[in-house]
Amino acid sequence: MEQSVTWTCTGCALLCEDIQVIINNNKIEKVENACLKGKARLFGCKHPARSTINQVDADISEAISQAARILTDSEHPLLYGWSNSTSEAQHAGIELAQSLGAVIDSTSSFCQGITINEIFKNNLPACTLEDVREKADVIMYWGADPMSSHPRHLSKYSYFPRGELRQRGYEEDRKAICIDVRQSRTAKICKDKFYMIPPQGDAEFIRGLMDGLSGRVPKLDYDIKRILELAATLKKAEFGVIFVGLGLIYSIKSQMQLLLELINKLNEFSNFYLIPMTGHFNMRGFNHNLFEKTGFVHRVKFTDEGAISGTEYSVIEQLKNGADAAVIVGSDPLTSLPASVSRRLKNIPVILIDPCTNLTSKVADITIPCSVSGIEVSGTAIRLDGQTQEISSLIESNGLSDEVIIRRIMEELD
Amino acid sequence: MTSAMEIYQLLPKTNCKKCSESTCMAFAVALLTRAKHYGECPPLMEEEKYRDYKTKLEQLLKPLEGVEENGLIIHEELCSGCGNCVVACPVDVANDPHGSGRGFGPTNEKVIFKVVDGKVKAANIMECRRFGKDKILCRACIDPCPTEAIEFV
Amino acid sequence: MDIGKFIKAPEYDIIIVTYRDVFQASICEADRFGPECREMSAVIILDNTEMKRMGISNESNVLLKSKWGNVVVKVRASTKSEQKGIGFMVNSPWSNALVSDETLNGIPEYKNIHVKITTTKEVLTSLEDLLAGL
Numbered sequence A: 001m002e003q004s005v006t007w008t009c010t011g012c013a014l015l016c017e018d019i020q021v022i023i024n025n026n027k028i029e030k031v032e033n034a035c036l037k038g039k040a041r042l043f044g045c046k047h048p049a050r051s052t053i054n055q056v057d058a059d060i061s062e063a064i065s066q067a068a069r070i071l072t073d074s075e076h077p078l079l080y081g082w083s084n085s086t087s088e089a090q091h092a093g094i095e096l097a098q099s100l101g102a103v104i105d106s107t108s109s110f111c112q113g114i115t116i117n118e119i120f121k122n123n124l125p126a127c128t129l130e131d132v133r134e135k136a137d138v139i140m141y142w143g144a145d146p147m148s149s150h151p152r153h154l155s156k157y158s159y160f161p162r163g164e165l166r167q168r169g170y171e172e173d174r175k176a177i178c179i180d181v182r183q184s185r186t187a188k189i190c191k192d193k194f195y196m197i198p199p200q201g202d203a204e205f206i207r208g209l210m211d212g213l214s215g216r217v218p219k220l221d222y223d224i225k226r227i228l229e230l231a232a233t234l235k236k237a238e239f240g241v242i243f244v245g246l247g248l249i250y251s252i253k254s255q256m257q258l259l260l261e262l263i264n265k266l267n268e269f270s271n272f273y274l275i276p277m278t279g280h281f282n283m284r285g286f287n288h289n290l291f292e293k294t295g296f297v298h299r300v301k302f303t304d305e306g307a308i309s310g311t312e313y314s315v316i317e318q319l320k321n322g323a324d325a326a327v328i329v330g331s332d333p334l335t336s337l338p339a340s341v342s343r344r345l346k347n348i349p350v351i352l353i354d355p356c357t358n359l360t361s362k363v364a365d366i367t368i369p370c371s372v373s374g375i376e377v378s379g380t381a382i383r384l385d386g387q388t389q390e391i392s393s394l395i396e397s398n399g400l401s402d403e404v405i406i407r408r409i410m411e412e413l414d
Numbered sequence B: 001m002t003s004a005m006e007i008y009q010l011l012p013k014t015n016c017k018k019c020s021e022s023t024c025m026a027f028a029v030a031l032l033t034r035a036k037h038y039g040e041c042p043p044l045m046e047e048e049k050y051r052d053y054k055t056k057l058e059q060l061l062k063p064l065e066g067v068e069e070n071g072l073i074i075h076e077e078l079c080s081g082c083g084n085c086v087v088a089c090p091v092d093v094a095n096d097p098h099g100s101g102r103g104f105g106p107t108n109e110k111v112i113f114k115v116v117d118g119k120v121k122a123a124n125i126m127e128c129r130r131f132g133k134d135k136i137l138c139r140a141c142i143d144p145c146p147t148e149a150i151e152f153v
Numbered sequence C: 001m002d003i004g005k006f007i008k009a010p011e012y013d014i015i016i017v018t019y020r021d022v023f024q025a026s027i028c029e030a031d032r033f034g035p036e037c038r039e040m041s042a043v044i045i046l047d048n049t050e051m052k053r054m055g056i057s058n059e060s061n062v063l064l065k066s067k068w069g070n071v072v073v074k075v076r077a078s079t080k081s082e083q084k085g086i087g088f089m090v091n092s093p094w095s096n097a098l099v100s101d102e103t104l105n106g107i108p109e110y111k112n113i114h115v116k117i118t119t120t121k122e123v124l125t126s127l128e129d130l131l132a133g134l
Helices: A036-043 A060-073 A087-100 A113-122 A129-135 A153-158 A185-193 A202-213 A224-235 A246-252 A257-269 A283-294 A315-320 A339-346 A402-412 B004-008 B024-032 B042-046 B048-066 B084-088 B090-095 C022-030 C035-041 C048-054 C127-132
Strands: A002-007 A019-024 A027-032 A077-081 A103-106 A138-142 A175-180 A194-196 A240-244 A272-276 A300-303 A306-309 A325-329 A350-354 A366-369 A379-382 A388-391 B072-074 B113-116 B119-122 B150-152 C012-019 C043-046 C061-065 C070-077 C086-090 C113-119
Touching: A027 A036, A027 B113, A036 C022, A060 A325, A060 A350, A060 A366, A060 A402, A077 A087, A077 A315, A087 A103, A087 A283, A087 A300, A087 A325, A087 A379, A087 A402, A103 A283, A103 A315, A113 A257, A113 A272, A113 A283, A129 A153, A129 A272, A138 A224, A153 A240, A153 B084, A175 A185, A175 A224, A185 A194, A202 A224, A202 A246, A202 A257, A224 A257, A240 A257, A257 A272, A283 A306, A283 A379, A315 A339, A325 A402, A350 A402, B004 B024, B004 B048, B042 B048, B072 B119, B084 B090, B084 B113, C012 C048, C022 C035, C035 C043, C043 C048, C048 C070
Parallel strands: A077 A103, A077 A325, A138 A175, A138 A240, A175 A194, A240 A272, A325 A350, A350 A366, C012 C086, C043 C070
Antiparallel strands: A002 A019, A019 A027, A103 A300, A300 A306, A379 A388, B072 B150, B113 B119, C012 C113, C043 C086, C061 C070, C061 C113
């Protein structure tokens, strides 16, 4: 029997809530309004995960018990992944880390975690995506290419829609500005408001822009007239927003105070807000959930004296030196981490919890298949602007969710 | 992409008007914009001497099979389902002001663009401003497309 | 005598910047191990003028070498004008084979990968090769 269901997409951190999915006999047949990324998430992977121990098919209960044994025996376990899990599963992971005295970190560690850290630490001005749609007249995409990473970003929220205060839409009421090292798909849409800067040139450009905003002549190797024009546009904004991408973050990662300085400078003249372009659907959820529990957004070790945090507890540094066992949830470090780091996963016991077979499956000691969050499992997630969104399940499954698997491992720990 | 001239070379060029166009060139233009089908030329279909032309024309016009009557073509392999065209199209905004007009997926069937299975599909082509008596060279769906997936022939 | 075969192809220093592509991401999400995912990932985009300077032709294979690893990928000419000395690769196991284990604020230099590029007759590095090379 065919039914049309409204669904919140988990393809990326936009969490679009206006998706129509046509389901027939518990099988997904068609989807309307979702972009290609959402469609790919919805229709799943070609190689679903299997339950294995030492690369041989095994009973899932046995795999869970073996995972618990590995963790009981380890002294420095690392729990990593989490950005494709519901907040409920993330809470379970944090509890597991606490009971083990483990290190817990997420993919945000080498992504937007440090931005979210600045947002929390310095109370950076934030707004919602709905605010952007209804009010934003100046929108900056800095080191971000949403047309490739969050395809409906511009059409659903940030540029093309008519808004309450922007009734004449993008043609007359909004300006889209892009700063990047190449003419990305987003830059193409921004046309003459695209500013190409050299790689690692963001710090210099920020300083040049701040000079322009302060009425000083910027001193950098760039078309000064264009920087002054940009500064003038930003000063006149009624509601400005900077969407911060990895192109910017990777460039200023050891000088993050520049972000605060820029936002503060902009807010001397107009109203400017900042939104990090988190990728996975619940990356931001992990940062919020961990912060709530420990006061830190990522890279946490649970000790007898409480939670501590530092770069040495990042997934990268732990894999280089420290971790003697790893639980990986909804992630594929052999695809996303430098090989110079991920190769260490061959030397320690690895427990992989994922709906799909991925590269890391090939080196894992234990693989435990889990249901797909947001399709077979419901829960909550946090959107890239920090808003909590309910995510619902669409089809029934006999599988176990990652949350259930984590809790069963916890029960079986000695 | 072929041209009216290329198509014209493969027609009888007798201006017999059996297709109800005044000249073979006019028929060639109608074939390009998909307003007419080559099967509407009786000499081409019936006369042995045009059999070679007919085969070549079939091959030439095959890529235009996706072309809508107003000349709209969507290159699906380039489409990312971003919805820029859905929200930018003035017809979508006028016919669905609280849906497409505000960035949501369409909330009625009167829109031209809608994303299905991650790719944009076109409908209600007659509503497009490039069509009809007061037609204009509207580019509202072309310019916002990040991958040049939408084209008008 | 074919002198050419005794002369090594020249190497050039470039910096690789990684980026995201929606088509590659959706294909690889569906089938991480398939040929389509490899074809869309094992690619470096170079500026046309730079390609001429380095004697590299479109759709040819190149060997990328960093201190941390080597991969053979296919070259695609950019449709736009790019900055000198930069190549672009989608974030994938191919680009990650080249990235240093050094970090700043816990983050690797994903968008600042220093490599030597040279033309090669070798075939594209496969996923199996990448896994074996770990």
